Amino acid sequence: MISFRQGLIAASLIHAAFASPTSPLVAWSSLSTELLPTHSTCAQVDDFFNRWVFSDDACKFDAVILVNQPGLHVSDLRTLSPASSFTRMLSSAPSSVQLPFVELSADNSRDYIVNDISQRCVARMVSLAEAKSLHQEEISGGKFVVNVQVPALEISSSRKSQMAVTGQQLADELEGLTSAFPNHLVIYSDWQQSTHTPVANLMSRQDAPSPSKVAATGGILKRYQILSPGLILSLFLAFFVLLPIVMVGIQALASIQSPVRLDGKMLAEYRQKKDQ
Structure with a gap:
């Protein structure tokens, strides 16, 4: 999974290469x-x-x-x-x-x-x-x-x-x-x-x-x-700026949902033991 920091580093490196x-x-x-x-x-x-x-x-x-x-x-x-x-x-x-x-x-x-x-x-x-x-x-x-x-x-x-x-x-x-x-x-x-x-x-x-x-x-x-310069610039921003941000958001949502699923499993086990 690409982190936000990794995305920014990649974008910076590519921008530096572009600025020749x-x-x-x-x-x-x-x-x-x-x-x-x-x-x-x-x-x-x-x-x-x-x-x-x-x-x-x-x-x-x-x-x-x-x-x-x-x-x-x-x-x-x-x-x-x-x-x-x-x-x-x-x-x-x-x-x-x-x-x-x-x-x-x-x-x-x-x-x-x-x-x-x-x-x-x-x-x-x-x-x-x-x-x-x-x-x-x-x-x-x-x-x-x-x-x-x-x-x-x-x-x-x-x-x-x-x-x-x-x-x-x-x-x-x-x-x-x-x-x-x-x-x-x-x-x-x-x-x-x-x-x-x-x-x-x-x-x-x-x-x-x-x-x-x-x-x-x-x-x-x-x-x-x-390709026009404007279109090229838009593609650059989409792939190397917006995409890393979206990936970070998905990763954050996944990390939030994991504890919820874990809590639900523990509650089911507790009820099962209580019924016994």
Whole structure:
């Protein structure tokens, strides 16, 4: 019989496993060079940053655009329609890379990348609003690092529709930026490595294709999620929180009824002896 304490311990362990701080990383560029292999599926995140970001060739870009969406999961990207503006923008890029599960170190953080490119490429750091207000004279001949902040998605049954709206808005913003900066590199991830949607994160990991399979199927955006994060969260709560509580209740009722049955047996024996 599962005790309440055992149920809580199991739930805690599973929650800890679910809270692995990983997120997908999607990047694409207007350039097609050896630095940016077409539709690459780099197995190591360090290899990606060394080849795409920390190389001297990274200074060829007019702008490096860093997009941050807290709580982003690979399952969110898989819900995007192949006909969506975001998906078409990625598929039409001369070079792209898709990494389903990335754990960012301090050396790969957004702040570190901003400082590194700013110093090596003499680039100016600007926000999305500042980038949109730049005049052509300011852009011409300059180098920029643009920080774009995307709202986090809520854990609900409407998460898929939220992602569709967010993806469209992001595509619209990036279309304007990439037009202003013809030579560009876009890197889209959860740079904060948020863990407030751990259940969806683990389900995404379980559904993860191997790098070769990703390449064969066209990337993580072409694999669709069957279970929504809301449904997954409900199943998790039902099996690992409510079920142990119900089992404890049944065990408690059984322990209460046992003395009653014992008292009834003793009373019957007493009456039998009295009749004799």
